[in-house]
Each structure stands twice: as C-alpha cells, then as structure tokens.
Amino acid sequence: MDKILFVDVIKRDASNTIFEHLGIMYLQAALQRSGYESEMISTRFDSERTLYQKVKTGTYGMVALSVMQIDAPRAIHIAQELRRRGFKGYILLGGHWATFHPEEILRNHPEVDFVLTGESDFAIVQLVEALSMGSTTRLDQVSGLGYRSDKGYRLNPHTAVPNDLNLLPFPLRNQYSDLLRQQGHALSVSGSRGCFAHCTFCDIVTFHRKIRVKPYRSRTNENICDEIEQLGVDKIEFVDDQFIDFGEAGKERAYAFADEIERRKLKITFAVLARVDTIDRDVMKRLHQVGLRHCLLGIEAISRDDLKVLGKHITPEASREAIKILDEVGVEGIISMLIVNPYSTFETVRENLEFLAEVRPYLKENKHTVSINTMKIFSGTPIHTRLAHEKRLTGNYLGFNYKRNNGYAVLVELYVDLWLNGLRLTWGHFVEWAKKGIHALKPINAMGGPPATAGQFPNTH
Template identity: 30%
Template sequence: MSVILLEHPRPANPKRLEEVVNAPLSACLFTGYITSLLRKNEIEVEIVDAHLYDWSFEQTTSYLARKAFRLLCVHTIYLWEKTQNVFDLLSNLRSAGVTAHINLYGYYPTFAYKNILGRFSCIDSVTVGEPEMTILDLARRLLSEGDISSEKHVQGLALRESKSNVVFHPRPPIHDLDQLPFPDRQDVSLFQEKGIMTYIQGNRGCYGQCTFCYLNPFYGEISQWRGRSAKNIFDEIFKLYTNHAITNFYFSDANFFGPGKTGKERAITLAELILSGNLDISFGFECRANDIEEHSISRLVMAGLTNVFLGLESGDPASLKRMRKHLTVDENKKAIQLLREYGIEPTYGFIMFDPYSTLEGVRNNYEFLKEMGIMTTPAVTAHLLHHRQTLFQGTPDYQMMIPEPTCTGQDFVCSNYDAPYTIKDRRVAAFSEIIAHICGAALSLLPRTFDCATHASAAFTMDTKTGLVMLNHGLIAIFEKTLQYFENNKHSHSQEVIQEMSQRLTHEIRTLVEPYSLLHAGNALL
C-alpha cells in the first residue's frame, strides 16, 4: 500500500455540545476527493475511516501498525482536551516501527501547523489549506524519490526545516472545481446502513466576510467563492442515484448559493436538471438569509429541496454589524417567512452570546426568537438560548482578541487553538453562565430517542409529550425572568448569585417535568 488516508477516531465528548462548530461540513469530503485524485494518477491508496468504523484509538493503532505504506495522511479534527489522543496514536505508530511519512490535513492543522510541527516530532509535514493537489504532489515525490528532504518547495506543504524553524510555501486554491474527479465513496454501503447523509460539495469558499468564520482564511483568499457547474453537480448526483439508489442528499457547502444573480441562476439550472432528469430525490443545504428569494427557492423546492440551514447568527442589529454579516434583522425575518411559505421550517445558525454581548443585544435576540416562533421544542430551544460563540484560531475574531499563541509544559490544551474568553459585560457573563447550566440540565432530561429533526418519537406516551411541552415552556419562562432580573439589578453578577440561581432554577426545571416521565426517559441531570 502506497498511501493511507486516515479519519481518526472522534470519541464523544458530552462537555462539547456544540462540536459542529469545530468540524465544518465543508471538510467532510476531503478524504474522498484526495482518494479519487490519487487513483486517477495511478497511486495506490486506502481509506481507513476509524471514525465511521467506531474504532478506538487502540484498535486504529493496531490496524495501522500491521500495514505497509509509504505515506500516512491524517484528516485531523480538533477534539479539545482529547486532541492529545490523536498525537499519542501517531507517536505510538512510530514506537511500533512505522517509518512512513506522516502528514496532517484539515482545518485544525492548517491554522495550528507551527505549534504542531514545533511540538510533535512524529509529524513530518502539514498540508495547509485545500489538500488535494498538495497531497498528490507529496505522494508523487515520496514514491519517486523516497524522500522530500532535498526539496522544501512543495506548494501548500509546511515542513520542519529545523527544530525551531518551519517553512511553508502557499498553494493557490483550485480554480476549476469541475476538474476534480468525484469523491471516492469507498464505504457507501456502511454510510447507508448507518443512516448517514450522503454529502455533495457544490462549491468552496464564501462571498461573506463573517468575523466568526475561518472558511475563507482556510482557503487562503478572503471572499473567494468557487462553484462547480450545475451540470457537474447533477452528474455526480445522477451517478449516486443510479448506481446506489441514493435519494437523499445534503450539500456540504458553507453557502450553497454563489454571489448575486449568477449564484441564483446556477442554483436554478441545477433544479431544472434534476426536474428534467426525473430524479425523485430530496436534498438540503446551508445559506445566508439574503440568498433566499422566491424564484430560485420555488424551483429548488420542486426539484426536492426539503431542508435549509439558515445562517441567521443574531436578531440584534449591533451584533450583526459586529459580526460583519452585512444583513439586517428584517432580512432574516423575510427569509424565514419565505421558506415557511414553501413548507420548509429551517434550522438555524444562531449566536446568543459573544465576547461583546450586551443585555440589550441578548434581549433583542430573545425577542427575535420569540417573534419568529423558532423556540418550538426543548432541544432546539436549549441550544438557541445558551449558544455561545467559539473562538478558533484562523477566525478574524480570534486574531482580534488573542495574542500569538504560546505553550508551556506538556498540556496540549494550552496550545490556544480555541480561545476561552470572558464576556466583557460582567452581568451578561453571569447571565450566560446561569443559562448554560439550565439549558445543559434541560438537554440531559430529554429522552434518549428524542430527535431534533422530528421533534418527538411517535412511541412517546402522551405524558412524555406533555412533559416536552412543559420543559420547552419552562426554559423560555426561566430565560425571560432571569434576563429581567439582570436587566433590573446592575450589581448582580457575583459567584454566589450565579451558584444560587443555577441551583434553584435547575431544581425548578426538574420539578416542572418530573410528573411527565422525562426524568425516567432521559439521562442523569448534569
């Protein structure tokens, strides 16, 4: 085996409920694209998807230690305090006698490559940004020359030149995405067996400039959106539909629509191709509120659109401006209303708290959610009411707040890839802490079979369904009265107040739903 591409284990972490922010959907097909490109160039490659196979780190190490390969490329996901396990796995492979070149790729290593190469001698290189062409060049060089030490100019590759020096030569993003072969679907049957969505990547980058997002910095060009042609996308969907009877798709794009009129026209063209091909499919995507307009949405719905994730982020004008959304609250409202007119209840990207949140901004967010009728189930409501911005290295917000990362000792968490912060306004910080505790407690009360998409299992008893309604109303009422308390008390942010209110309100939530069997159906209280 010449090359192995590893999707390492991703153990569940109940402390990180918002893990979606750490593993952008746009990265999920990188490994498949790399595989197809290598095979197109007659390079032998195997995907080892330990995450999909539910392998432990020990099982993964054991499997790889028995294999013979020249290059190991690892799609590396940041796992907070469990990230060290990934590096332990690779270090253990070295100890087991693996001499292959080890390369990391993905969002996390792209922004943390200096720290990674400076701390972990088991890593030989890091692919920075878009990985396909860089890994192809790396594989060619290794397989033809056996060593890359004589050449430091592989574009897109970061290398350790010395113990204290890392060299990196940027690679421009792929201009014509139609030239990439369709991503390999090695484990398509297992994905179907597990009920995992079939993803399609229709574009890369975004025309937005949101301060909380590292999508464009990852690709190396600000506001650089590149889209596959509608025909190329349709051909891939048609192949999966015909060869594997797949009828449900989700676009992994950070923004399905391209910029302006051209973006809408491309989306309409894809819809027309699906309709003319008589494909009986359903699909979903993610987009900004300003992308939602009637003509394109009507055609997409006819073609099978059923699911839209809408990046609202806020119902507060000041927050939208601070995030550089270039959107208004009214535009957010109109997008929701239009989607509902076409039978789509969207899911939402929403940030209730950020480093500069004010009580006025939180109040505006809450009134927006209430007015738009978004808080309909306890799972959705709990996530919306406590969701806090995460600051990852590479985002403009991180660069604004955090100095050059430093690290001392052996604790990997101190790499500062994600930056903990205290909300500047002390009352908002205290309020956020209480609400996070209450919402976490509410989530722990939900039945294990609860599904956010379907709202509730049909097997629930009437009492349980009533309990879910009561829990949802209770969450909203507690948020409202706690917000009022902090609005009316300027000096109510001590740890004593936080602890007392958290305990009292948690008990209130528990008491509220106890008669309706949720406590017996759910997990133990946090």
C-alpha cells in the same frame, strides 16, 4: 511508499456524526487517480482502539489526520499514541486547524512529520510522489507543505491549488458511505468552495485567502449532477458554505441547477446551507419543486448589536422574512444561532432568547428546527484578531478562549449554558442560585433589564 491511512478524528459522540468526510474523500480520489492506494478510518464511527489496531496490523507508510480546531488536542494525542505504540511511518496533519498552525505543530510536536496547509487535492499527490521516490529533496516542491529541513522549519508557497473544481475527480466513496446509504442517510456533495461574506467568527475567507484562490469557486451544474447520478441515492446533503451565490448570477445558477435536475429526471431530496440574503421566494419555490427540503439558515443573532459584532451584514427583518419564505414554500429551516459572543450583554442575549420564543410556533409544528451555539474562537478569524488586539485572547494554538469582560458576562454565559443543557432556571432563580454559589462574581446587581423567563423557549437539545 506503502498505503496511506486517512483518519477523521472527530469524536464518536460529537453533536452530528451522520456526515461523510468529503475533505478526505477528495484526497483519496486524487491519490487513486495517480495510482496510489489509501484507506480511511473515522473515529466518529469506529473507536480509537480500532484505529490503533488497524495501524498495528496493516502496513501503512503514512497516517494522515484531518483536523478541525476543536479536535486539535485529540489529534495530537492520537499522533503521540501512534508513536508510543511503535508506528514508524510518516504522520501528516491537514485540514482547517493545521492550515493556520503549521509552524507551532512542527516545532512543538516531534511525532508529526508534515503539515499540508489549505486545499490539498494536488499537494497530497505531490507529497506522496516525493516520498515514494525515497528522497526528501523534492519536498520543497510540494505546494503548501510545512516540514523540517536541515535549515529548520520550512513552509512552501501554494503553487498547486484547485482553481477549477470541475477538474477534480469525484470524492472516493467508502465503507462509511455504504453505511450511511444503508441507514437511509444522505450522502454529501460539495458544489462550490468558499464564500463571499466576511462573518467575523468564520475562517472560510482567510482559509481560501491563504492559498490564493478566488473567494468563491463553483462547479458546473452538469458536473454536480453527473456526481449525483453516479451516487444513485435519493438524499443529498450539500456542504457548500453558500449554496446560492449572491445576486442575479446566484439566482440564475440556482434556476439552471433545478432545470438540470429536472432534465435528467433525478428524483432526489436535498439539503443546503444558505445566507439569509440569498433566500428569494421564487428561487426557493423552484428548488423545492426539484427536491429542496432542508435549509440551514445562518441567522446567528437577532440583536442588531450582535449582528454588528458578527459582521453578518443582515438585518433582523431579513432573517424573519427568510424564515417566513421557507415556511411558505415548504422547506424546513434549521435556524442556526450564536446566542452568546465575547461582546454579549444581558440585553443582546435576551433579544436572542426572545427570538427563539418567537419562532417557537414553527418548531412546535415541526416546520423548522433550531441549532444553538455559543461562539467558539477559531484561528484566522477577525474576531480572533480583535480579541488578541484587545488582549482578551487566552489559550494557544491548541485551543483559544477569551477573557470575559466582567463577572456579569460570565454569569450571562453560564445561564445560557445551563439553559442549553436543560436546566431551565428563570433568570431570577438563577441569580439567587448564583449569589449563594459564586461569591467571586460580584456585579450581579448591575444587570438591569427584565428577567428572561424559563420554559418560554423551545427545547432544542
């Protein structure tokens, strides 16, 4: 089969474009190891037009799109546009969104030939091997493959999944890695896959459960440091959902990682993602000594009611303590917050916004930053199931949303949206504005609670 072109379909103006796409780069490395050629184009860095031009002028046997749920309509549009422009090769979809919707994709979108579900490090090679033999009879042996057969839609079981991450080749670096390197940005490393927690808004656990791998697998520190050494850069961004594993085992692994960095005299700074309940003062101190400089903390909410809805299993006290520890040891925290969820009340939103005011001193002194979002509903998450059960889920596999409980919920969310977009109305002014503008949303008077004052909160965008 001719070369494979992988496409990272994230939009160019997406919030954060300065990451490598490790998912694709792992698949490219697996293909290279088996002697197959591939390339990658990212619509984060190049335009969609460049992608079509590349497909037109190159000789590609397959275009393979990596799709997160938020980009589903865009991925389908790209697949359709490729066909409209005469691309005759195979079109394959993979990644998080594709994993949860292989059947809907194949039934509704004839332009797509195959869907690979789950981690496809082995499956991609099996698929390309099967197709290279010029026969589709071996498709039933490709792990996690969704496809159309004479008997209709088929989805194969996951028979080949990477249980031991040390056996995978290192991700294949590409033109974007070079660009990031030149611009002084960090390169990405994945030291583990999966997570032990069960946050209701996150699909990581179900994603891994679907493919029947352990909920959390990690590489050895030696293997990780071999990759860092090979990269030869001084800034690393770890993309692990949970850089520090729970409990004593997690601490030991973190200490051993620090020792390994030191033993090899690696001069790096690095960033990690962590849960609040894995932030330990001594561990952080040690990691800081060997280069830890940024830590994205999944606090998400400070309201206890919200924390229950989100299934975070953390307390507001633990979150405040974690922020303090990071400050003390000199690690910049990126405080991730989900200000609004489908069960928000004025009270919970107010608590969350007040928390932002509370951490403002850290932001002012550039010690920490805040990343604020409202909850999006992803397939495979417990919150998705709950909303469906309550008949509040709207939309379809191309994008989900939820019915707001009442006009008041709409107002609260609109207020937060405007606030996040820079229109800092006081709650009182906002209500006046809403009364004039939105007659349909009646229960404005049922609000209660003190108004959240604008200007009091940090400007995070």
